[in-house]
Amino acid sequence: MLVGSFFVSDHPSVRISADAVAKVARLARLDVTPDDIARLTSQLDGMLEHFADIDALDLADVEPMTQPYPLVNVMRDDVVAPSLDRDEVLAAAPAAEDGRFRVPPIIGLEG
Amino acid sequence: MSLTETSAFEIAAEVRAGRLRAVDVLDAHLANVAARESEIHAFNTVTADEARRSAEAVDAAVAAGRDPGPLAGVPIALKDNMCTRGVPTTCSSKILDGWKPPYDATVVELVANAGAVVVGKTNLDEFAMGSSTENSAFGPTFNPHDVTRVAGGSSGGSAAAVAARFASISLGSDTGGSIRQPAALCGVVGVKPTYGTVSRRGLVAFASSLDQIGPFSHDVRDSALLLEVISGHDPLDSTSIPQPSLQLLSELDRGVKGLRIGRITDLPGGSEPEVDERLSEAFDALAAAGATIVDVELPSMKFGLTAYYLVAPAEASSNLARYDGVRYGMRVEASDTNAMYMATRAAGFGDEVKRRIMLGTYALSAGYYDAYYGKALKVRRLISDDFARAYEKADVLVTPTSPIVAFPVGSKVDDPLSMYLCDVFTIPTNLAGHPAMSVPFGTGAHGLPVGVQVLAPTLGEAVMFRVAAELERGAR
Numbered sequence: 001m002l003v004g005s006f007f008v009s010d011h012p013s014v015r016i017s018a019d020a021v022a023k024v025a026r027l028a029r030l031d032v033t034p035d036d037i038a039r040l041t042s043q044l045d046g047m048l049e050h051f052a053d054i055d056a057l058d059l060a061d062v063e064p065m066t067q068p069y070p071l072v073n074v075m076r077d078d079v080v081a082p083s084l085d086r087d088e089v090l091a092a093a094p095a096a097e098d099g100r101f102r103v104p105p106i107i108g109l110e111g
Numbered sequence: 112m113s114l115t116e117t118s119a120f121e122i123a124a125e126v127r128a129g130r131l132r133a134v135d136v137l138d139a140h141l142a143n144v145a146a147r148e149s150e151i152h153a154f155n156t157v158t159a160d161e162a163r164r165s166a167e168a169v170d171a172a173v174a175a176g177r178d179p180g181p182l183a184g185v186p187i188a189l190k191d192n193m194c195t196r197g198v199p200t201t202c203s204s205k206i207l208d209g210w211k212p213p214y215d216a217t218v219v220e221l222v223a224n225a226g227a228v229v230v231g232k233t234n235l236d237e238f239a240m241g242s243s244t245e246n247s248a249f250g251p252t253f254n255p256h257d258v259t260r261v262a263g264g265s266s267g268g269s270a271a272a273v274a275a276r277f278a279s280i281s282l283g284s285d286t287g288g289s290i291r292q293p294a295a296l297c298g299v300v301g302v303k304p305t306y307g308t309v310s311r312r313g314l315v316a317f318a319s320s321l322d323q324i325g326p327f328s329h330d331v332r333d334s335a336l337l338l339e340v341i342s343g344h345d346p347l348d349s350t351s352i353p354q355p356s357l358q359l360l361s362e363l364d365r366g367v368k369g370l371r372i373g374r375i376t377d378l379p380g381g382s383e384p385e386v387d388e389r390l391s392e393a394f395d396a397l398a399a400a401g402a403t404i405v406d407v408e409l410p411s412m413k414f415g416l417t418a419y420y421l422v423a424p425a426e427a428s429s430n431l432a433r434y435d436g437v438r439y440g441m442r443v444e445a446s447d448t449n450a451m452y453m454a455t456r457a458a459g460f461g462d463e464v465k466r467r468i469m470l471g472t473y474a475l476s477a478g479y480y481d482a483y484y485g486k487a488l489k490v491r492r493l494i495s496d497d498f499a500r501a502y503e504k505a506d507v508l509v510t511p512t513s514p515i516v517a518f519p520v521g522s523k524v525d526d527p528l529s530m531y532l533c534d535v536f537t538i539p540t541n542l543a544g545h546p547a548m549s550v551p552f553g554t555g556a557h558g559l560p561v562g563v564q565v566l567a568p569t570l571g572e573a574v575m576f577r578v579a580a581e582l583e584r585g586a587r
Contacts, residue, residue, distance in 0.1 A: 016473065028428060028472040029435070029449070030465060031457035040469055043527060047470060050528055051417040051483070054490050064488035065495055067320045067350075068306045068544020069569065074349050088213045094442035101437050106448045 015048040016041060114139035115276040119185040119333040122279060123226070126184035129173050133166035133184030136279075137228055140186045144230070144277045150258050153272040155191045155249055156199055157231040162186070165228045172226075179226030181340055187222055188278035190269045191232035192239055193324070194313035195219055202315050203247035204237045206459025207440040216313020217348065218282060218324055218341045225340045230278050233268025237461045238431065239289055239317045241265050242533040245524055246463040253520065254297060256559055260517040263293030263533075266327070270297040273327045280337050281327040286318050287419050288512075288537025290325045291549040295512035295562025298551045300334045300579070301327050303537075305570050306544035307352035309338075310345030318426035319350075321419075321541040331550065331580045335359035338572070352570075362573045363580040368401030370578065373505025376406045379413045379535050382514040385555035390511050393552050393563045396585025397509070397578065407501040407508065411493040415539040418494065420531055421474050421487035422542070427464075428471030434459060466527065495543045502568045507578050510536045512549040512562035536564060546572050550582045 021041045025032040032040070086099060095102040114122075114136050125131035141159055148154060169179045189195065192202045194212035201207045215223070223229065236246040244252040244267025252267040254260040255275040262271040266283025270293035273281050283290040285303035294301025302325040309324045316322060326337035336359075343356035374394060382390075394404050436442035436455035443454035460468070474483035501508060513533055523530045540547040546569075549562035563582055567575035 020473070021469065024469050024473045024476065027476065028468050029432075029452045029456055030460070030468065031453040036465075040466065043466060044470060044473065046528060047420065051421060054414050054417050054486055057414070057490065057493070059486060059489040059493075062489040062492050064485060065492040065542075066488060068495070068542070069350070069352060071307070071350060071352070074346075076346070084213050089438075092210055092213065092439045094436055094440070103437055103448050104445060104451050 014045060016044050115143055118330055119182065119279040119328060120336050122185050123181055123183045126169065126173060126226070127178055131184065133169040133228060134163065136184050137162055137166040137186055137230070140230060140277055140279070143275060147255070147275055148277065150253060151255055151271050151275050152250060152252050153188070153233055153268045153275060153277055154231040155201055155203060155234050155268070158198060158229055161198070162228050162230045165223070169226050169228065181225050181336065182222060183226035185227045185280060186230045186278045187227040188231055188233050188269055188272040188281035189219065189229060190235055190266050190281070190283045192235060192284060192315040193219055193282065194315070195229070195232065198232065200232065200315070201248075202238045203235045203249055204459065204461065204464070205248045205441060206434045206456070209441070210439045212313070214313065217310035217345050219313065221341050222282070233266070233272050233281065235268055236265035237464050238315070238427070239265040239284055239286055240427070240463050240467055242288070242292055242530050243523065244268060244293070245520065246461055248461055251520055254517045256298060257517065257557070259519055260559070261296065261520055263296035263513070263517065265289040267293045269327050270294050270299055270301065273297070273299045273329060280333055282324055282341070283327055284314055284317075284322055284324050285541065286321045286423060287541050288534040290327065291537050291547060291562070291564060292513050292533060294327055294549040296517040296560065298560030299327055299329055300331055300548065300550055301325065302334050302338060302548040303540060303546060304338060304342065304572060305352070305546045307350050308342045308357065308570070308572070310348040310351050312345055312347045316430040318423040319430060320426060321423060323541070331576060331583045332360065332363055334548070335363060335576050357572050359572060359576045362577050365577050366400060367397055367578055367581045370402045370507070370574065371405050371505045372397050372402045372578065373407040373501055373508040374404055375409050375412070375508060375510060377408050377410055377412070378510060381532075382511055383516065383556055386511045386514060386516070386561055389553045389555065389561045390509070390563060393509060393582055393585065397581060400581050400585065405505050407504050409497045409501055409539070411490065411497045412539050414490050415494055415542060416531060416535055418487040418490040418542055419534070419538040420470070421483050422491060424467040424471030425474045425484045426471070428468045428475065431464070431468055463527070491542045494539050498539070498543045498545065498568070506567070506574050507571070508566040509578070510564045510566065512536060512564040516555040516557065516559035516561060540566055545569055546575055548575060548579055550579045550586070552582060552586045
């Protein structure tokens with residue numbers, strides 16, 4: 001991936017570029033207009049500037065904390081039990097056919 | 112006293128004893144909804160017909176000699192990010208338009224089995240992302256104390272529904288302060304329990320290492336009652352702590368004599384002067400009741416905002432990947448699946464949700480993970496360690512809930528950072544996984560409610576409620 005080149009800032013005070021925002025929008029599966037990109041670039045840049053307050057901290061020996069309570073994975077017994085009704089679940093889908101979710105072609109312009 | 116001013120505790124006692132009918136309690140609350148909902152907009156859906164059937168069932172049970180449970184006939188409102196079978200659950204987002212869940216959240220089952228009567232689903236910031244309930248696809252919720260001002264958020268609808276006496280009690284979710292801050296701004300009690308004490312099965316996920324369900328009520332006792340009902344182990348939630356439900360009602364009259372109350376000497380500044388004055392009076396009230404005030408330092412607290420606004424969006428960007436127009440909600444048709452995903456998500460999500468998905472995706476992306484997300488997880492550890500040191504010296508900590516009282520609608524919507532700053536005192540609790548609650552404590556600027564926050568270590572709800580009950584007595 002050419003990630004690096006997408007994130008090069010064209011000005012030292014700018015923390016995120018419009019090209020980077022466009023790239024992130026594609027990763028996040030969000031259609032964005034040029035106006036969206038301009039606005040998001042400015043807002044994200046302001047946030048990242050504020051978030052630079054932690055850059056001064058010495059974190060080299062700090063263990064990352066991913067969850068607040070020390071729990072381990074719980075395994076249930078592998079037995080058949082009632083689950084959600086298939087027809088009821090499919091009734092909530094935008095499109096369903098033959099007991100399955102229906103989607104547009106998977107291979108297309110941006111596959 | 113009118114039926115809408117009777118506490119949930121008293122309603123349940125009277126209904127169970129056959130001296131009060133659940134349908135009469137419901138009608139009194141629905142009359143308030145009819146009178147003021149158009150100016151408050153607390154609800155996305157009012158479930159009047161279902162509520163009437165539930166209330167009639169409660170009354171029939173009492174008449175037949177059966178006990179409907181500890182919330183018998185109590186009208187309750189549910190934040191619209193909790194799944195309710197057959198009743199729309201929108202998260203105040205267009206992307207879930209029309210979705211009716213095929214199951215009830217565990218908390219919904221628990222309150223119904225305890226005899227509570229669900230009056231409706233309350234408005235929120237879209238997917239609980241916000242501090243004012245202005246980021247709702249269905250429009251803002253307005254503060255019952257002043258309808259030109261916000262109710263706080265993200266559980267603004269649940270706070271306003273209780274403050275306006277549309278419901279006796281309600282449930283919200285708190286990821287960075289989303290129960291406590293609207294409780295403070297609306298002048299009601301709001302509790303964020305220890306991470307893992309209340310099941311999240313059926314709560315639509317925002318940030319999974321932070322989200323927790325908790326109660327709103329008019330007084331501390333009603334929140335204790337509701338939290339006793341909804342807490343406890345749920346084998347269907349893998350983050351649920353394996354322990355029995357909390358016992359809190361017995362703690363409320365124990366007083367605070369001998370307890371050590373921590374005052375944070377390096378608390379981030381910038382609060383309104385009246386908020387600082389109420390905090391000072393809260394310490395005076397606790398000291399007068401026999402507690403010892405001790406000074407503690409939390410040097411990392413000021414970095415909580417940064418850690419939170421990197422961790423929460425990162426988790427959200429992953430959780431919200433499921434909204435892709437395939438299994439539920441809306442779809443924008445397109446020529447191929449990827450184009451359909453992108454068009455659906457662009458049309459279905461609001462600006463704040465998109466902003467956080469973008470921020471989170473960026474913080475997790477190759478080359479930036481260590482600089483942002485990884486660093487935020489380390490700051491989270493520093494904050495947790497700071498709390499651990501503070502709780503060696505103090506049994507609880509007391510701070511303001513919000514640095515400011517309810518602000519005018521529209522005054523912060525174009526400035527996300529200034530909105531985020533509303534959560535400076537509430538966010539560290541979520542990062543550490545601890546319990547904390549907001550108790551109304553007098554008024555501030557413009558005569559608007561001020562909330563004082565009581566923080567406790569993991570599973571410290573009992574001592575937290577003791578102190579909250581004392582603050583409530585001190586505020587009277």
